[in-house]
Amino acid sequence: MSPRAGSTGPHTLAFVESPVQLLNVLEWAHSPTPGALAPGAGLTLVVLSPNDPMTRGQLRRMAELARDEGHEVRWEEARGGTVAPFRTIVGLTPLLRRARRVVMGDPFSRYVQLLLTITSAEDLVVVDDGTATMEFVAQLARGERLVRWHRKGGRPGARDVLFAPVSSAARRRLTPSAGRRVEVFSSMPVRETPDGVTVTANDFAWTRSRFGPPRITGGADLVGTSLVETGVVDGDRYLEAVRGLARAHGATRYFAHRRESTEKLHRLAVETGLEIVRPDLPLELIARRGPIGRTVLSFPSTVVHTLPLALAGTGVRVAVCDIDPRWLTDNASPRAQGFLSGVTGSARDVHRLAAVTAAPGAPA
The missing domain is CATH 3.40.50 (Rossmann fold)
Structure with missing residues (x-):
């Protein structure tokens, strides 16, 4: 069993939307961070499933590996129809309010940003979602709004304007404070480290083992x-x-x-x-x-x-x-x-x- 999963303490909740995010949560769980808040008796992985068949297939395989590691996996059909997001958020709210640590794979995700407004977790961890992590850390360091690098510049669209208060609230939640610790667990080069953010190297020790x-x-x-x-x-x-x-x-x-x-x-x-x-x-x-x-x-x-x-x-x-x-x-x-x-x-x-x-x- 991984060092993090086998400890006692507050509960840890992880949200993933892609196979790579789930892989990097497993890497994070395998590699303890000195001084980190002790995790719960286990890690609960919440898969916010996309609709793409290839991604869903890889996520199901990765979920099997996570269960083999002793973690609980909760599969959410988060995009399965008009009422799915509402049903998912309502169902996750009790877990979010109890969680002392929240791990996320994509801070640019509107889904994740919305969930961040519900939790009062004092320990937030961002694991790699590929090269987007480099842009996230740089934007957080510069105090910019969170925008994916491949989005074309110019004025925000109507949906961006409507969602702006939620995105701003999420960015504030991802900014360290006296009562909140923020960790970035990454294999990417991080050149602009935001004040107070702990950066931990992901060396793929779990994969190699x-x-x-x-x-x-x-x-x-x-x-x-x-x-x-x-x-x-x-x-x-x-x-x-x-x-x-x-x-x-x-x-x-x-x-x-x-x-x-x-x-x-x-x-x-x-x-x-x-x-x-x-x-x-x-x-x-x-x-x-x-x-x-x-x-x-x-x-x-x-x-x-x-x-x-x-x-x-x-x-x-x-x-x-x-x-x-x-x-x-x-x-x-x-x-x-x-x-x-x-x-x-x-x-x-x-x-x-x-x-x-x-x-x-x-x-x-």
Whole structure:
């Protein structure tokens, strides 16, 4: 049993909406923080389930692993119809009011921000939700409103205006005070630490202790990204970049991101010849379990930070390919290029590749 889960003390409640968030809650539970408020007799994980089938499937697999670790898992159909959010919040309110510690995977989530207005927990923990954690910490340090990095700049929409009081209240709750401790548990580089916030390194000790070491193949594997789906990168440009990387490095497999569309993946398979793999667990666990290529190729994303930690000591090389500014769409946020460059530049123990040049005849 993990050090945190086996202790006695106040109750701990964790909210997750993605498989990676759930993985990082397990990592946090496995790695005690000196001076932290003692957790409850167990950790209750609340899955605020999305509607996407791939994400739901991975979450169910991760929930099984959490139960194997001795944690209680509560599955909420939080988006299953018009009344689902109201029913979920009402059902969780008693737990929130009793909780002394709340762990969350996505402080940008409106769901989580709303739940934060209900709890009076004196101990708040933010675990990694990928590269978004870097932006969250920076915004909190600068006192800015919480906005995802890929959201286009400009005036807030009507929903943003309506939700602004809740978002502001959540930001205040996530600001340390005399009676409230805030911890960020992250494998991401944190350069701007907000006053009073404790930053704890996530080195994927739980993943390495439970999986692997992997069998390593001689070739290369390529990791997909949802930058096309989020409107940051042009689809045609992305396909050319994938094709160029695969040819240059002899990649044969493409590990799809859970948010990549079926249509895009079909086109990638047809036009690049890559075998498309849709993982049933977060890539850190898939890679650690193996088999995995001796070289793993990626565009700027969370895995350029997490895979070197999960695969430490295995000899696998992680290489990251820069995003050419010409690949960005007109709808991309003005901050997109700088943020993506920062993700690449701050990655440790990775080999940096130049942006792939589009083949002749590719869209200009």
